[in-house]
Amino acid sequence: MSVTHTIEADVLRRQDPELAEILLGERDRQSTSLQLIAAENFTSPAVLAALGSPLANKYAEGYPGARHHGGCEIVDVAERVAVDRAKALFGAEHANVQPHSGSSAVLAAYAALLRPGDTVLALGLPYGGHLTHGSPANFSGRWFDFVGYGVDAETGLLDYDQAHTLALTHRPKAIVCGSIAYPRHIDYAFFRGLADEVGAYLIADAAHPIGLVAGGAAPSPVPYADVVCATTHKVLRGPRGGMILCGADLAERVDRAVFPFTQGGAQMHTIAAKAVAFGEAATPAFTAYAHQVVANARVLAAGLAAEGLVVTTGGTDTHLLTADPAPLGVDGRTARGRLAAAGLVLDCCALPHGDSRGLRLGTAAVTTQGMGEEETAWIAALLAGVLRGETDHQKAREEVRELTGRFPPYPG
Ligand SMILES: Cc1ncc(COP(=O)(O)O)c(C=O)c1O
Numbered sequence: 001m002s003v004t005h006t007i008e009a010d011v012l013r014r015q016d017p018e019l020a021e022i023l024l025g026e027r028d029r030q031s032t033s034l035q036l037i038a039a040e041n042f043t044s045p046a047v048l049a050a051l052g053s054p055l056a057n058k059y060a061e062g063y064p065g066a067r068h069h070g071g072c073e074i075v076d077v078a079e080r081v082a083v084d085r086a087k088a089l090f091g092a093e094h095a096n097v098q099p100h101s102g103s104s105a106v107l108a109a110y111a112a113l114l115r116p117g118d119t120v121l122a123l124g125l126p127y128g129g130h131l132t133h134g135s136p137a138n139f140s141g142r143w144f145d146f147v148g149y150g151v152d153a154e155t156g157l158l159d160y161d162q163a164h165t166l167a168l169t170h171r172p173k174a175i176v177c178g179s180i181a182y183p184r185h186i187d188y189a190f191f192r193g194l195a196d197e198v199g200a201y202l203i204a205d206a207a208h209p210i211g212l213v214a215g216g217a218a219p220s221p222v223p224y225a226d227v228v229c230a231t232t233h234k235v236l237r238g239p240r241g242g243m244i245l246c247g248a249d250l251a252e253r254v255d256r257a258v259f260p261f262t263q264g265g266a267q268m269h270t271i272a273a274k275a276v277a278f279g280e281a282a283t284p285a286f287t288a289y290a291h292q293v294v295a296n297a298r299v300l301a302a303g304l305a306a307e308g309l310v311v312t313t314g315g316t317d318t319h320l321l322t323a324d325p326a327p328l329g330v331d332g333r334t335a336r337g338r339l340a341a342a343g344l345v346l347d348c349c350a351l352p353h354g355d356s357r358g359l360r361l362g363t364a365a366v367t368t369q370g371m372g373e374e375e376t377a378w379i380a381a382l383l384a385g386v387l388r389g390e391t392d393h394q395k396a397r398e399e400v401r402e403l404t405g406r407f408p409p410y411p412g
Contacts, residue, residue: 031409032401033343034379038181038208038320038362041237042369042409043273044280050273051239061265063255075268082271085278086243089214090222094251097274098258098266099242102207102231106132107139109227109244112257113201114173116143121167121200122176123158124148126350130180130205147172151182156312156322156352158182160190167198177221178205178229181349181360183301183316185209188224201226209318210243211235211364214281215290218318226250235293235319235364237286238277239270289367293319296363296376303380309359312352320362322349328387332357341393342386343400344379369407378403 013020030042043051055075061068064076064083079097086095099105114120120140122133127150131138134146147170149163167175175198177191188204195202204221210230212218221228228245232238246254259266280286294317301321305311310324325335332348336359339346349360363376371379382399385391 027410032404033345034400034404035365036344036346036361036363036379038347038360038364039231039234040362041211041234041364043233043237043239043277045410046280047237047239047273047276050276051269053269053272055272056267056269058268059265060268062259069265075271078268078272078275079266082275082278085275085282086245089278089282090210090220090228090245092222092228092245093248094246094254096244096246096254096258097241097271098263099229099244100263100267100270101240102130102205102229102242103132104258104263105207105229105231105242105244106130106203106205108254108257108262109203109229110140110144110174111261112250112253113203113227114144117145118173119145119147119170120174120176121147121149121163121170121172123179123182124150127151127352128179128181128350129176130178130207133176133178133205151352153353155314157184158186160187163191164194167194167200171198172200174201174203176203176205177225178203178207180208181320181322183297183318183321184313185219185317186221188219188221192224195226204228205230207231207242208234208320211237211281212290212294212318214278215287215293217287217290217294227254232274232277235290236277236281237289237364237368238281239273241267241270241274243274292372293363293367295373296367296371297321299373299376300361300363300380303377304384307380307384309384312358319364320360322351322358322360324351324356324358325387326356328384330387332359335359335387338386338393339383342382342391342396343404344383344386344396365409366407369404369409371403371407375403375407 059069060072060075064079082097083095123129132140134141175195202225204225209218213220230243233240297316301311301315308327312322347360348357351358
């Protein structure tokens with residue numbers, strides 16, 4: 001079943017051509033440009049089928065076997081399957097699959113473990129912390145007293161010594177490890193030791209690497225953290241949504257923090273789609289995919305470095321990398337615009353040094369399309385050619401169309 005088929009053959013086109021056009025336009029945009037946004041991926045047709053299923057109609061406040069609504073006997077099975085698959089996939093004692101997003105998962109983790117006014121140590125926002133790690137524009141920064149550790153300005157590597165000093169000075173109630181842009185593996189054992197030293201909870205926000213963890217291509221935070229928060233839509237390749245993993249001791253607190261404290265009715269179509277994605281992630285094919293994602297990211301990082309961009313930390317262990325395009329005579333924001341015109345879609349991000357913006361790229365989506373090291377090396381060269389002004393936008397756009405035509409996200 002292809003996405004084209006679903007939309008075109010469906011009533012939507014006849015009933016609401018305006019919206020059908022928008023959906024088809026977005027499908028074309030996604031399939032004819034290169035999705036290098038580190039947080040994005042292409043879910044499988046099976047995941048999309050679950051998302052578009054009648055489970056979307058069902059109200060299901062509460063948990064399997066204890067709902068506030070009637071008629072939940074079938075969706076209860078879907079949620080139990082999702083929970084069991086998540087527990088098996090990540091070796092966790094407990095999984096809550098109801099968070100509507102990664103942010104909702106973090107909110108619930110804080111609600112489970114903290115009180116307003118508590119001190120929390122997390123990676124500072126300028127160094128790759130997420131909004132939920134203490135931004136003044138977010139509930140986290142308003143309700144908790146965040147202290148930020150950073151990265152080394154030269155190497156871009158996490159400053160573990162600084163985190164240690166800050167933990168001893170501020171005695172936080174919780175320590176958060178996780179980032180939107182850190183390209184290296186995080187030393188979860190270090191953070192576990194630090195949390196134990198100061199009597200803090202350890203919350204791993206593994207929104208980005210959790211798919212690599214599922215595929216055995218990155219270390220797991222599950223044995224170390226009290227609570228692991230994650231998204232299901234990045235490398236993990238499931239529907240947009242969140243998830244919390246924890247030990248049996250915190251299960252009840254986490255569940256109550258999700259519902260009824262921070263959320264209402266669970267979105268059962270999304271939970272079913274999460275179950276489908278967990279099933280896919282448990283296959284040898286997904287293990288191979290996760291390792292290919294990293295191999296591609298390494299080639300992309302090496303290619304960009306060879307072209308003169310400054311790659312933060314000198315490379316990557318994961319699906320993402322950040323780079324400063326300044327040596328090519330262009331700042332991050334201008335670079336993003338030029339590349340978008342050429343069909344290379346990516347994000348800007350903060351850089352460890354100074355105030356200038358860099359570029360953040362990831363290989364999850366292009367790898368799902370079947371691209372390998374040869375194509376990622378080609379992408380690095382094209383990107384640099386566009387930024388240097390050697391390759392004109394229109395020509396680059398045509399080349400991107402040719403490449404994506406050979407690697408359609410939804411073949412058939
Ligand atoms: C580390 C981290 N935490 C939380 C989130 C929030 O996820 P969502 O956008 O689903 O709320 C993200 C999203 O990119 C993230 O990278």
